[in-house]
Amino acid sequence: MSEIAQNEFNDKTNIKVVGVGGAGGNAVNRMIAEGLQNVEFVAVNTDAKDLLRSDADVKISLSDKSSRGLGAGADPERGAKAAQDHQSDIEEALRGADMVFVTCGEGGGTGTGASPIVARAAHQQGALTIAVVTRPFSFEGPQRSASAEYGIDNLRKEVDALIVIPNDRLLELSDRSIGIIEAFKTADTALLAGVQGITDLISMNSYIHVDFNDVNSILRGAGTALFGIGSARGEDRATQAAEIAISSPLLEESIEGAHGALINIAGPTDLKLQEASAATELVRKAIHPEAQIIWGLALDDAYGDEVRVTVIAAGFDPVAAQDDDTQSTVTPVVANRRRSCDSRGTASSSTGTGCTARCHCPTGIHTGYR
Structure with missing residues (x-):
C-alpha cells in the first residue's frame, strides 16, 4: 500500500x-x-x-x-x-x-x-x-x-471482544526476584501488547494490508478473544515466531475452536513466500477447520533478519474438538504471547522453541516492539 x-x-x-x-x-x-x-x-x-x-x-x-x-x-x-x-x-x-x-x-x-x-x-x-x-x-x-x-x-x-490477561502468569514468566513495582509495570506492558497487537494490524504500512473491515469481520460480536505475538531470527524464523505466538503460557483456554482469526506477518523484503506459508500453515492447524482467516504481510528491511507474527483469534466453540487431518479455509490463532529474557538480552520461549529474537522490553516480558 x-x-x-x-x-x-x-x-x-x-x-x-x-x-x-x-x-x-x-x-x-x-x-x-x-x-x-x-x-x-x-x-x-x-x-x-x-x-x-x-x-x-x-x-x-x-x-x-x-x-x-x-x-x-x-x-x-x-x-x-x-x-x-x-x-x-x-x-x-x-x-x-x-x-x-x-x-x-x-x-x-x-x-x-x-x-x-x-x-x-x-x-x-x-x-x-x-x-x-x-x-x-x-x-x-x-x-x-x-x-x-x-x-x-x-x-x-x-x-464485542474481550481479552483477559492473568497477572499471575505474567509472574511465571518474570524473574523470581522481580519487585512489586516492576510486577505491576509488567501488567502495563501486557495491556500495551494486547492493544498494539490489534492496532498495528490496521495501521502498519503493509504489502498485503489488513484493514478495519477485516478486523471488524473477525471481532464484531466475537466474545472471548486471544492474541499472540512472536518474533524470531535465523533459520526457521517465521515458523518459530508463529509457534511462539500460538503457544503462550498466558492462554487461559485452548485456541482450538476459534472460528475467526487475524494473522499478520512482518519481516524484511527478502522474506520468502515459503516462510510465510509455513507460518500460516502452523497456525491453521491449531484452530477450527472452518475458521475464517484474514492475513496481512508487512515487508520492511528495518526488521533486519527478524520475522514477527501477530495472531488474534475469536469466536470459540463451547467444546473445541478438531481433527488434525481436516483442512481449514483460513489461518490464524491466538494467544497472549510473551517471553522471558535471558542474561544476553535474547528472548527465549518457555515452550522450548529456540527463538533468538532480540528482546527490547525492560520488564522481561517480550512484546517484540522496539
Whole structure:
C-alpha cells in the first residue's frame, strides 16, 4: 500500500483507547510512552491525583461530592454510579470512533465498575468495542479476585471482544526476584501488547494490508478473544515466531475452536513466500477447520533478519474438538504471547522453541516492539 493510501486509511479510521481507573490510566501512560500510533487516548477516573498524572489526550473526572476526587474505595458499585453520573461526558469523548479499546485492571472500584458503562457507551455509538483487561495477582487477595470476576462478567456483556490477561502468569514468566513495582509495570506492558497487537494490524504500512473491515469481520460480536505475538531470527524464523505466538503460557483456554482469526506477518523484503506459508500453515492447524482467516504481510528491511507474527483469534466453540487431518479455509490463532529474557538480552520461549529474537522490553516480558 502506498504512503498516500495508508495516510488516507488512517484518516478514516478513528481508534480510541480508554484507560479506566488507576491501572487503566497507567496502561495508557505506558502506551503513550512507547509511542503507540494512530490512536486517541482517553483517561477516565474517580481519583483526581491519578488524572493529573495522566498523559491522555482527553481526561474525564468521575469525582462527585461523596468521593471528592479520592477514588471509588475499591467499590465497583460506586465506580459504576460515578460513570453513570458522567455518561454524557463519556459519550462525547467517544463520539465518532470506529474502534474503541477499554482497558483496566479488574478487581478495583473504578476499573471494575465503570468499564462496563464506558464499553456500553462505545458500543451504542456503533464502535467496534474491545476490552483488554488484567485479572489481579493472587497476592492481592480473594476479595479483589472475586470483584474481578464480577467485573469481567459484566464487561463481557457490553463488548464485542474481550481479552483477559492473568497477572499471575505474567509472574511465571518474570524473574523470581522481580519487585512489586516492576510486577505491576509488567501488567502495563501486557495491556500495551494486547492493544498494539490489534492496532498495528490496521495501521502498519503493509504489502498485503489488513484493514478495519477485516478486523471488524473477525471481532464484531466475537466474545472471548486471544492474541499472540512472536518474533524470531535465523533459520526457521517465521515458523518459530508463529509457534511462539500460538503457544503462550498466558492462554487461559485452548485456541482450538476459534472460528475467526487475524494473522499478520512482518519481516524484511527478502522474506520468502515459503516462510510465510509455513507460518500460516502452523497456525491453521491449531484452530477450527472452518475458521475464517484474514492475513496481512508487512515487508520492511528495518526488521533486519527478524520475522514477527501477530495472531488474534475469536469466536470459540463451547467444546473445541478438531481433527488434525481436516483442512481449514483460513489461518490464524491466538494467544497472549510473551517471553522471558535471558542474561544476553535474547528472548527465549518457555515452550522450548529456540527463538533468538532480540528482546527490547525492560520488564522481561517480550512484546517484540522496539
